[in-house]
Amino acid sequence: xxxxxxxxxxxxxxxxxxxxxxxxxxxxxxxxxxxxxxxxxxxxxxxxxxxxxxxxxxxxxxxxxxxxxxxxxxxxxxxxxxxxxxxxxxxxxxxxxxxxxxxxxxxxxxxxxxxxxxxxxxxxxxxxxxxxxxxxxxxxxxxxxxxxxxxxxxxxxxxxxxxxxxxxxxxxxxxxxxxxxxxxxxxxxxxxxxxxxxxxxxxxxxxxxxxxxxxxxxxxxxxxxxxxxxxxxxxxxxxxxxxxxxxxxxxxxxxxxxxxxxxxxxxxxxxxxxxxxxxxxxxxxxxxxxxxxxxxxxxxxxxxxxxxxxxxxxxxxxxxxxxxxxxxxxx
Amino acid sequence: xxxxxxxxxxxxxxxxxxxxxxxxxxxxxxxxxxxxxxxxxxxxxxxxxxxxxxxxxxxxxxxxxxxxxxxxxxxxxxxxxxxxxxxxxxxxxxxxxxxxxxxxxxxxxxxxxxxxxxxxxxxxxxxxxxxxxxxxxxxxxxxxxxxxxxxxxxxxxxxxxxxxxxxxxxxxxxxxxxxxxxxxxxxxxxxxxxxxxxxxxxxxxxxxxxxxxxxxxxxxxxxxxxxxxxxxxxxxxxxxxxxxxxxxxxxxxxxxxxxxxxxxxxxxxxxxxxxxxxxxxxxxxxxxxxxxxxxxxxxxxxxxxxxxxxxxxxxxxxxxxxxxxxxxxxx
DNA sequence: CAGGCGTATGATAACGATAACATCGCCCCA
DNA sequence: TGGGGCGATGTTATCGTTATCATACGCCTG
Numbered sequence: 019x020x021x022x023x024x025x026x027x028x029x030x031x032x033x034x035x036x037x038x039x040x041x042x043x044x045x046x047x048x049x050x051x052x053x054x055x056x057x058x059x060x061x062x063x064x065x066x067x068x069x070x071x072x073x074x075x076x077x078x079x080x081x082x083x084x085x086x087x088x089x090x091x092x093x094x095x096x097x098x099x100x101x102x103x104x105x106x107x108x109x110x111x112x113x114x115x116x117x118x119x120x121x122x123x124x125x126x127x128x129x130x131x132x133x134x135x136x137x138x139x140x141x142x143x144x145x146x147x148x149x150x151x152x153x154x155x156x157x158x159x160x161x162x163x164x165x166x167x168x169x170x171x172x173x174x175x176x177x178x179x180x181x182x183x184x185x186x187x188x189x190x191x192x193x194x195x196x197x198x199x200x201x202x203x204x205x206x207x208x209x210x211x212x213x214x215x216x217x218x219x220x221x222x223x224x225x226x227x228x229x230x231x232x233x234x235x236x237x238x239x240x241x242x243x244x245x246x247x248x249x250x251x252x253x254x255x256x257x258x259x260x261x262x263x264x265x266x267x268x269x270x271x272x273x274x275x276x277x278x279x280x281x282x283x284x285x286x287x288x289x290x291x292x293x294x295x296x297x298x299x300x301x302x303x304x305x306x307x308x309x310x311x312x313x314x315x316x317x318x319x320x321x322x323x324x325x326x327x328x329x330x331x332x333x334x335x336x337x338x339x340x341x342x343x344x345x346x347x348x349x
Numbered sequence: 350x351x352x353x354x355x356x357x358x359x360x361x362x363x364x365x366x367x368x369x370x371x372x373x374x375x376x377x378x379x380x381x382x383x384x385x386x387x388x389x390x391x392x393x394x395x396x397x398x399x400x401x402x403x404x405x406x407x408x409x410x411x412x413x414x415x416x417x418x419x420x421x422x423x424x425x426x427x428x429x430x431x432x433x434x435x436x437x438x439x440x441x442x443x444x445x446x447x448x449x450x451x452x453x454x455x456x457x458x459x460x461x462x463x464x465x466x467x468x469x470x471x472x473x474x475x476x477x478x479x480x481x482x483x484x485x486x487x488x489x490x491x492x493x494x495x496x497x498x499x500x501x502x503x504x505x506x507x508x509x510x511x512x513x514x515x516x517x518x519x520x521x522x523x524x525x526x527x528x529x530x531x532x533x534x535x536x537x538x539x540x541x542x543x544x545x546x547x548x549x550x551x552x553x554x555x556x557x558x559x560x561x562x563x564x565x566x567x568x569x570x571x572x573x574x575x576x577x578x579x580x581x582x583x584x585x586x587x588x589x590x591x592x593x594x595x596x597x598x599x600x601x602x603x604x605x606x607x608x609x610x611x612x613x614x615x616x617x618x619x620x621x622x623x624x625x626x627x628x629x630x631x632x633x634x635x636x637x638x639x640x641x642x643x644x645x646x647x648x649x650x651x652x653x654x655x656x657x658x659x660x661x662x663x664x665x666x667x668x669x670x671x672x673x674x675x676x677x678x679x680x
Numbered sequence: 681c682a683g684g685c686g687t688a689t690g691a692t693a694a695c696g697a698t699a700a701c702a703t704c705g706c707c708c709c710a
Numbered sequence: 711t712g713g714g715g716c717g718a719t720g721t722t723a724t725c726g727t728t729a730t731c732a733t734a735c736g737c738c739t740g
Contacts (some may be wrong), residue, residue: 043689064727066695072695085425097415238625239628299606360721362698365698374719378719402699686736689735693730695729697725698724703721706715707717709713710711
């Protein structure tokens, strides 16, 4: 920067100002500075800027997995909003593991992010303490934690699943199954399962058709396997709710392989409004959790909080049940 | 840090050392320091560390889109490798747009990453210049650029497509179509199309069944639309190669809707070995580009280069043709 | 025409770590 | 027994920006 200043015939301070947007620099001077910088191949050093100004322009974010279209969409939406505000996402994948989440959060906080967006409301004690004492906005997404750390942008996974159970019951189904993953790891999946069990009880139905599809991520193939298991153990199953559209599609293919008509013999439901559920034959009944909107709202909230605005603590993004081809027409 | 030093009864330098892994500090002293830090709620500040040590632990990466399982897998694999080396990915999505890539690269370089991994080998002149003068390892992936900037971890998209054409020709197909996206934006898609056209010429066949599915990303729905277009204009088409498995699956659903038997009436091929192609009914013939391996190799290369090793400039990750259910049995 | 104000720029001193070098014991071997 | 070597710690001076205050120079106003 000193070199640039020399070439441009100004002080380093003026160069610094020329590189800021709000810098109170004469337009002509700024042009001269930028020309000098270009000529010298100077690249502004944000690591130094960060230190002195105590502003990094980082927003830390954790997600369970990148390779999940829902979370990828959320991150993509956040990224787009942040781009306009010169904020850069620091992303860490936790692999559905709170211990790894804790380590990730620790590493991320060392980078002095100006906000932290985490997925889900369940954390280790230490992770929680770190977030509470970080003195930056913390936003929990994709969930409605019972005891939020800071702000929340999410919805009730349990309630969404209850709605789907009600939908299938209204269609006349009674023997309804659920395919989900290891409840200890995927807490949102666990909430959906909990919602299923509670809803079945509400309707006076048995919730014993629960298939554990193992450790997340629950792939299409795992969904197919789980469906095979369910059909073997309970051949009279009338409807199946799956923890995601991916497993629902897997279940659908298993039915096709066995010659079981969907939805005539069995109704299916998924979660997440993945592309596949809109195009498969038949299309899959699902819950649109508005992944992009969650990302947008969370990012806008961060921007607002950083601008000193007094934003609302809890934004609920209500999911929407999309009744599609795998729902048997009502009786 | 000074506070921690005071509480622990040591100098700040010793605190600094206690927080490094290789620090030559007495185990007992380190324990005392860490206890003091914990007690005070001190969080190590990497922004300061970065400045003085001139090492940021950042690796910048650009990908066309996060919401693409292939690129997400590549990034996920890189991330896992980097995690073990205390490196953090700085990710930017370019939206298949070289102008945006240029801006992203500029912003990323200001953060002083220690390496830069970009997807594809086509860049704006300025982006190219910035990468060349950045004095850090630059790795181009998912492609074999004609004129590489630095290192390369990729494969020939054209050659992979030629192989698939050869496969379909060997099955006795002659009237083969191609569904792809806007060639100006998705350069890898354009390479596949180029490979298709060249291969058809090699076999003395006409390559006029080219459907443009528009601006990327090419979704399943766009694949279905494109297939409809192709079937309308060329009802006698025997085989279709799609730019990705997603569009191939869309094409498959369109066939199902029209009652066209796959593969008996039409063979289909995709690209990318997405989950969907392994589980759809029928399963989809595809090219596995080894997305994870590309990420791993690129990340390992970065780690090796940062360790001062003299790594090979060009790593070719050969793709593999996976012949599956959408390929008509040979004549 | 003095006083005041706004614009444009400069000088100085940090921001919070650490590289580099210095120091101090202590052990070991010739 | 003395010097070399090594492990553990401290001192000093930055890393490349920018917050803050100071300065210089119009220009307006009463």
